[in-house]
Amino acid sequence: MDQTSRDHRTQRILATVDCIPHGRVATYAQVAREAGLPGLARFVGHVLAGLPSGSRLPWHRVITASGHISSRPGTGPDQQRAKLGTEGVRFSRSGRVNLKVWAWDPTAPG
DNA sequence: AACATGACTTTCT
DNA sequence: TAGAAAGCCATGT
Numbered sequence: 001m002d003q004t005s006r007d008h009r010t011q012r013i014l015a016t017v018d019c020i021p022h023g024r025v026a027t028y029a030q031v032a033r034e035a036g037l038p039g040l041a042r043f044v045g046h047v048l049a050g051l052p053s054g055s056r057l058p059w060h061r062v063i064t065a066s067g068h069i070s071s072r073p074g075t076g077p078d079q080q081r082a083k084l085g086t087e088g089v090r091f092s093r094s095g096r097v098n099l100k101v102w103a104w105d106p107t108a109p110g
Numbered sequence: 111a112a113c114a115t116g117a118c119t120t121t122c123t
Numbered sequence: 124t125a126g127a128a129a130g131c132c133a134t135g136t
Contacts, residue, residue: 006133028118042132045117062117070117080117094124113136120130 009037013047020061023087024104025097027065034106045070060084061104067096 012035019034020026026034028041037043048059049072060083064070069077081091089102 032118039119040132041118042116043118043134046133047117049117059117064117065119072117115135116133118131120128122128123126 009035009040009043010047012036013044014057017044017048017057017059017062019106020058020104022058023089023102025061025063025067025084025089025099025102026104027099028062028070029065030104030106031062041065049073061087063097065099067092067099069095 013031016031016035017026020031028044029038031044032038032040035044044062048062051057051059053075060080063080069080071077081095084097085091089097091097
């Protein structure tokens with residue numbers, strides 16, 4: 001895999017994450033699919049892991065397929081959970097997001 | 111090339 | 124709903 005291709009895919013991932021609307025969430029796999037990289041859910045995680053702390057990207061809208069928040073190095077899940085909370089995303093009693101309700105629908109207009 | 115690791119997903123119990 | 128195991132892809136050593 002060339003460096004160029006790697007950056008290309010990275011850009012796709014970043015662009016897709018940036019497309020997640022306010023108050024919605026998307027799974028890693030979903031982001032990968034929308035980016036044209038099906039099956040590269042883990043790659044999305046790698047890309048997000050490389051984002052700076054002050055990135056403007058809505059990385060907090062990316063969660064696991066179970067509606068859970070993945071443990072990331074350094075900061076705890078509270079940060080992401082709080083960010084989603086300010087956007088109106090409600091969490092289940094078990095600390096999960098109901099993807100049936102809050103999942104981002106790329107096919108929907110707007 | 112082989113092994114280990116990770117912000118993952120799916121399937122089974 | 125919750126936990127364990129297997130599968131998948133990219134990266135670093």
